[in-house]
Each structure stands twice: as C-alpha cells, then as structure tokens.
Amino acid sequence: MPCTTPSPRTRRRLALACLAAASACLxxxxxxxxxxxxxxxxxxxxYPPGGSTDLMGRLVGTELSNRLGQxxxxxxxxxxxxxxxxxxxxxxxxxxxxxxxxxxxxxxxAKLVTPRTVKYTPAQFTPIGLIxxxxxxxxxxxASGVKNAADFVxxxxxxxxxxxxxxxxxxxxxxxxxxxxxxxxGLFMTHIPYRGVAxxxxxxxxxxxxxxxxxxxxxxxxxxxxxxxALGTTAAKRAPATPDIPALAELPQFKNVNIESWFAxxxxxxxxxxxxxxxxxxxxxxxxxPDFRQKMAAAGSSVAAPGADLARFWDEEIAKYTQIVxxxxxxx
Numbered sequence: 001m002p003c004t005t006p007s008p009r010t011r012r013r014l015a016l017a018c019l020a021a022a023s024a025c026l027x028x029x030x031x032x033x034x035x036x037x038x039x040x041x042x043x044x045x046x047y048p049p050g051g052s053t054d055l056m057g058r059l060v061g062t063e064l065s066n067r068l069g070q071x072x073x074x075x076x077x078x079x080x081x082x083x084x085x086x087x088x089x090x091x092x093x094x095x096x097x098x099x100x101x102x103x104x105x106x107x108x109x110a111k112l113v114t115p116r117t118v119k120y121t122p123a124q125f126t127p128i129g130l131i132x133x134x135x136x137x138x139x140x141x142x143a144s145g146v147k148n149a150a151d152f153v154x155x156x157x158x159x160x161x162x163x164x165x166x167x168x169x170x171x172x173x174x175x176x177x178x179x180x181x182x183x184x185x186g187l188f189m190t191h192i193p194y195r196g197v198a199x200x201x202x203x204x205x206x207x208x209x210x211x212x213x214x215x216x217x218x219x220x221x222x223x224x225x226x227x228x229x230a231l232g233t234t235a236a237k238r239a240p241a242t243p244d245i246p247a248l249a250e251l252p253q254f255k256n257v258n259i260e261s262w263f264a265x266x267x268x269x270x271x272x273x274x275x276x277x278x279x280x281x282x283x284x285x286x287x288x289x290p291d292f293r294q295k296m297a298a299a300g301s302s303v304a305a306p307g308a309d310l311a312r313f314w315d316e317e318i319a320k321y322t323q324i325v326x327x328x329x330x331x332x
Contacts, residue, residue, distance in 0.1 A: 033272040036096050040071040044100050046085025048078040052215055052299070056131055056263040057101035059295055063286035068278065081172065082106030083118050090120045092268045096275035100266040101131065104173050107264060108317045112325045113171035114332045122318075126267040126276060127311050129283045130304035132296055133262040135235035136177045137219045138165075138248060139228040143207030149232045149251050152211070153185055160188040165211035166200045169193050171330055174213040176321060177234045177259045179328040185253045191328075204228050215261050216242065217300040234259050241300040259320070263301075264310055280307075 041064070045057040054076060061072035077085035086106040092098035107125075111118045140146040144163075146155055156163055167174035170193045182189060192209060194200040197218050203209040205227045212228070216239060223230045223245075232248035233239050236258040239247075248254040265283055267276070284306035286292055296303050 033274045036272075036275045036278065037068050037070040039097065040073055041065075041068070041096070042073050042075050042098050044075050044077055044085045044089050044098065046077055046079075046082030046100070046102060046106050049076050052134060052217055052261065052301075053082065053101060053103045053263060055299055056103075056301075059292060060101055060131055060265060060283070060286060063289060063292055064279075064282050067282040067285055080117070081110055081169070083110050083114075083120075087120055089266065089268055090124045094126070094268045094270040094272070096267065096271060096279065098268065099128070099279075100125075102264055102266055104262050104317060104321075105171075107266070108314060109171060109173060109176065109321050109325075112318070112321055113330045116332055122314060124269050126269055126271040127314065128265040128267055128271075128276065128279050129287075129306075130308045130310050130313060131263040131265060131283075131287070132301045132303045133235075133260040134299070134301040135216050135233040135239050135247075135260045136174055136213050137216050137223070137233050137242075137245065138178075138181060138231045139204065139212050139214060139219055139223065140231055141204045141207050141210055141212075141228060142226075144210040144229075146210070146231070147229060149246065149248055149254070152231050153187070153251070153253055156185075156187045156189060161190070163210045164190040164192050165213065166192040166194050166203065166209050167213050168197050168200060169195065171325075173259070173261050174215070175330075176324045176328075178213045179324050179330075180234070180257055180259050181248065181254065183324065183327045184255075184257050201227075220300060239300065240302060241297055259324075262304075262317070264314075 043057050043061050045054050047053050057074050061074055065072040077088060082103060083106045086100060086102055089098055089100040146152050165178050167178055178191060200212055201222060204212045216233060222228045230245045232246050234257055235247060236249050237247055248257045287303050287306045293303050
C-alpha cells in the first residue's frame with residue numbers, strides 16, 4: 001500500500017495526542033497524596049488502654065498531631081495478643097489515615113507461634129519506623145530465697161525441673177525471653193502461662209511461683225516496693241532507667257541474652273511515597289524531641305535512632321524468635 005503524507009489537520013491531531021500523553025506522564029501525584037493529611041488520622045493499638053503499647057501510641061500520636069497539623073485518634077482494639085488490631089490496619093485503605101503502633105508480639109512473634117490463626121505477613125505492612133524498646137526483667141519471689149542471677153543459676157541447676165517461671169501467656173515476648181534464658185543458661189524450668197500480668201504478679205507476691213518475667217515498666221513498681229526481687233534485665237546492657245539492675249548478659253552463662261519489647265509505627269502495604277515521606281519525617285522529629293525522650297525514659301524505654309532500618313531490624317528479630325520458638329517447641 002503506498003504511503004501518504006498526513007494532512008495538516010491530521011498532523012495537528014497527532015501532535016495534540018502526543019502532547020496529551022506526555023502531559024499524563026508528567027502529571028502531578030493525586031491531590032489526596034499531595035494534600036495529606038487533610039483529616040484526622042487513626043492510630044490503632046491492639047491492646048486495651050493502659051499498657052506499654054498503648055502508652056507508646058499515645059505519646060507518638062500527640063507528637064505526630066503537633067507536626068502534621070491534624071488530630072490523631074487512638075483506637076484500642078484488644079484481643080489475640082494485638083493481632084486483631086494489626087489485621088484491621090492490614091485491611092485498611094493505604095491512604096495514611098489508618099496506622100498501627102504495634103509491638104513485637106503481633107508484628108514478629110504471633111505468626112511464628114500461631115501460623116494458622118494469624119493470616120497477615122510482614123509484606124502486608126509498610127514499615128514507617130521504630131519508636132523505641134524496653135527490656136524485660138527476670139524476677140524472683142521473696143519466698144524463693146534467690147537474691148541475684150548467679151544464685152538463680154545455681155539453684156535451678158542444682159534442682160532441675162523443680163522450679164517454674166511465669167509469663168503473661170504462651171508465645172508472648174515475655175515467654176520467649178524466659179525460654180531464651182533457659183536455652184542460654186542450659187536450665188530446666190517449667191513455664192506457667194498466665195492470662196495477663198495481674199495474676200502473674202499475685203502468684204509471685206503470694207509465693208505460689210518462684211520466678212517470672214515482666215516488661216520492665218510493669219515490674220518496676222513491684223521491684224521498688226520489695227514485693228519481688230530483680231535478677232536481671234534482658235537487654236545486652238543495663239537499662240538507662242534502672243542502672244542499678246544488672247543485665248543478665250553480664251553473667252558468662254547469659255552473655256548472648258538480648259531480647260526486648262519493641263514498638264514500631266506501621267501502615268498498610270503500598271502507602272503512597274509522599275505520605276510515607278511525611279510520616280517518616282514527622283517520626284524522626286518526634287524521636288529527637290527532648291520532651292518525648294524524657295517521657296520515654298520515665299516509662300523505662302529507650303528511644304530508637306531516627307532513620308533506623310526497620311525492615312532489616314524486623315527480619316533479624318524474626319530470625320531470633322524463630323530459633324527460640326523451635327527450642328521451646330511452641331506450637332499452635
């Protein structure tokens with residue numbers, strides 16, 4: 001078929017079509033992402049009010065509200081160790097208006113210990129940033145007669161299987177901390193799971209249980225009043241909030257004990273880049289705020305380094321917990 005030269009009208013149409021296509025490629029991002037936030041933001045916390053994760057959510061929510069210029073509402077959705085709240089954020093629209101302040105229980109541990117129940121995976125979140133961490137503390141009841149970590153090791157090794165330790169439930173960070181202590185120290189103790197910290201505390205104070213594991217902020221009031229004896233914290237070094245309580249890692253048997261409760265700000269998968277950038281900037285400014293750092297220290301928590309690689313940290317934590325879960329034979 002012979003080639004024909006386009007008419008002037010056809011050339012104009014072709015030129016306009018090309019210009020329209022080029023304009024579409026260079027079009028700005030949707031106004032919703034550009035103008036974000038244009039309405040209140042909800043931060044989901046997968047626990048009832050009053051716990052350590054709830055406290056983190058409220059501290060971070062206040063700071064983000066100040067920096068983003070919109071109210072931040074905390075929505076407490078308790079149940080299933082934080083996983084119900086996490087699932088709600090996974091299912092939310094990726095528009096930046098529904099976020100999660102979560103802990104390692106629901107973000108890294110739950111999928112390992114209850115894989116049939118927990119349906120979400122790390123790929124269904126957008127990591128925004130680490131907020132901070134808090135060690136756990138191994139304690140002894142006064143009735144046990146144990147006064148320090150060295151005495152604890154001696155007594156448990158001398159009487160394998162005689163002693164028990166309690167946590168706030170199977171598969172929690174407290175449970176995994178206790179199992180890490182057992183693994184590293186070559187100790188044989190029975191784990192007693194409780195339905196929360198309150199009954200665990202009652203049995204420890206009443207002398208019905210020899211040992212227990214608390215989040216530091218939960219255990220500290222009972223340590224200060226002498227109702228239980230602090231044997232050591234579970235981070236690699238002493239906690240800044242309690243420099244008088246040794247880290248378990250100071251003993252040769254426990255030199256590799258390093259496990260903490262940590263908290264992170266997450267969004268659903270596929271958050272728009274402009275929204276993610278604003279959230280990361282606001283969180284980084286929050287972590288450097290003297291007022292925020294002071295409140296975190298008062299709660300017994302350390303503040304994460306701004307810009308810390310949450311995705312890499314998350315992978316490393318999951319690998320650590322996988323090893324502990326296998327050692328403890330924790331199964332759904």
